[in-house]
Amino acid sequence: MLWLGFALLTLAALGFLAWPLLRTRRRAAAGRRAHDLAVYRAQLAEVEQDAARSGISAAEAAAARLEIQRRLLRADVADGPAGETAAAPSPASGRLIRIATIAVLLLVPLVGGGLYLDLGRPDAAQFDRTLARAQAEHDRQLRSQTETLIARLRERLEADPGRADGWLLLARSLLTTDQAAEAVDAAGRVIALQPDNAEAYALRGEAQTLAADGSVTPAAQQDFQKVLQLDAQHPGARYYLGLARQQAGDNRGAYDDWRALAADSPADAPWLPTITARLRELAPRLGIALADAVPAPRPAEAAQDTAPGAPGPDQAQVQAAQQMSPEERTAMIRGMVDRLAEKLKAEPDDVDGWLRLARARDVLGDHDAAREALQQAVTRQPDRVDARMALAFNLAGPTVKSRAPLPAEAVAQFKAVLEQEPNHAQALWFVGRAAYEAGDKAGAARYWKQLLAQLPPDSPEAKELSDRISSLTQ
Incomplete structure (x- = not known):
């Protein structure tokens, strides 16, 4: 039904393009015929005037009148190019217009559709929606429990x-x-x-x-x-x-x-986005530039390291940071994050420390450095599912919510999660998606059936996933 709607919209758009082309020659012919009729009637009136003034003889007037009436009749009954004078559009020109019109009608949908099928993914918009609905159903069940x-x-x-x-x-x-x-x-x-x-x-x-x-x-x-x-x-x-x-x-x-x-908040504090939004909302009302509205937060690890000598800032440092420029505050935060990294070199088995470092690197926009920290966490504790999932999402990047295929290294991490937790819902979804993107419909169906078994049978998410699985076998 959706594709039928797209087809109708395409035909309507092409109709608007083709209509002026089809009407061009008709308008030219109609305009030429009207012009000829007006000229012949004017000539006939002149003959009548000349005859009335005795400018020409009755015989000459009758002959001229007969010839003009013959031409007038011919122009009046002519239909299209066949009845027009040599100055009217030629048949070859009409054929060229028709060929151009047909080319527009055929090439636009064929070329556009071919490019979309090659470069686009028609079903990608619904890929993550099923997982989102499954999560919503899970939340409803959790509320009931x-x-x-x-x-x-x-x-x-x-x-x-x-x-x-x-x-x-x-x-x-x-x-x-x-x-x-x-x-x-x-x-x-x-x-x-x-x-x-x-x-x-x-x-x-x-x-x-x-x-x-x-x-x-x-x-x-x-x-x-x-x-x-x-x-x-x-x-x-x-x-x-x-x-x-x-x-x-x-x-x-x-x-x-x-x-x-x-x-005073660490960079990964769950309440920080709300505070940031409030500050940006109030800043224009108070005449404060948006660039200066939000102070640089403490790095994520600072909230964890509270013992004396820990790399987090003390109260004096926090107050000093408030007087710094944005560049100086960012440099200070990077310095503390770097100190955490140095600490982890001395204590490399601190998996939670590597995860904190990864979050701090992400906050600073250093996604590659965050990936290195996550890889360290996974290497130190391979059975840590949360670390593997974080690494998988880091490797996937924007492809998680886009139409681009998932990177192979991200898929490998999702598969590794399934080796530890065979029923992990997110991993099942993304591994199934990767199989579908690779053309392995049977593999996609296998993973999604396993996910389907975890959904309530009468839920909308189960129905949609079931329909998707059925479409893979058609």
């Missing part, structure tokens, strides 16, 4: 209400499933049992904010301020207090709070 676990946890807490860890887990779970009002009560039970639990105050403040449709209420602000009394660097409390300032109209205060949080 979470709700079941919440019900069981409630039962246990009714029997043993003095378990602060249970109430904290319940508060997190309720917040995850968008039950903010219930999460407020659960976090309150934790605070009643443990008045100095910073995480409980943070959870209750966040739940109060979500229950108020994103508005940081005074009660939520009190909870976040209490969090900072217990943990001055808590990122969630710092973010929400900045949001409260913005909601109160204090854009400058919000910007300063968020900029300080960004400067």
Whole structure:
């Protein structure tokens, strides 16, 4: 059905191109015939005038009138080029126009379609959609399982209400499933049992904010301020207090709070993209250049190395970095990342360190250096699936979401993951995709059938994947 629509659109477009060509000769013929008729009628009128003035004899007038009427009749009944004078478009010209028109109608779709089939991939747009839907179905199942676990946890807490860890887990779970009002009560039970639990105050403040449709209420602000009394660097409390300032109209205060949080955050912090977007949104309102709106974050490894002498910056260095130019801050970060690399030379079996280094290199845009770090991690611990998947995606680069075929080295890593986890969903999808790209439809069907077995039978993702597998055998 989709291709039928494309064909109809192509024909419509070609029709607009061909119509002027087909009409050109007709318009020329019609214009020539109208001109001749006008001339002959004018000549006939002149003859009548000359005869009335006795300028010519009656016999001469009759002969002239007969000849002009004969020509007028001939021009009036003529149809197209056959009836026109020698000045009209020739038959050869008409044939040339028809040949050009046919060439346009045939060559445009044939050449365009051939190039698309050779260079394009008609089905690539749906390649990753099946995996995305499978992930969505997985998320729905996870939510259902979470709700079941919440019900069981409630039962246990009714029997043993003095378990602060249970109430904290319940508060997190309720917040995850968008039950903010219930999460407020659960976090309150934790605070009643443990008045100095910073995480409980943070959870209750966040739940109060979500229950108020994103508005940081005074009660939520009190909870976040209490969090900072217990943990001055808590990122969630710092973010929400900045949001409260913005909601109160204090854009400058919000910007300063968020900029300080960004400067204190490691480069791989999950909240950093949100903070960055907020800073870029406020900067134009405050007359701050976008190039200076976001401070350089700490490298990813700095959050992990907190012992004395570790390569991460101390508070004095962080404050000094805020006074640096963007180039100077980048140089400082590179220096710390390089120190982590030197540390790993002395401790090469630190796989987590290699993964941190890879993330930091990626943040700096050094994807080749990140690949080298990932290869070190995989070499040191070959059974580390997360390291192999990270290396596979690094090797694949933009082909993961484009129509270009996956690189062979990335496919090799996906296959290595399947050797360790034969039912790894992402690896099954990409190895199947690679087989399809190589023309191995049987191989693609085999991997995708294995993936299909993991999907709920009645889910839309299962149906789409099943249809795709069926198309491979046609």
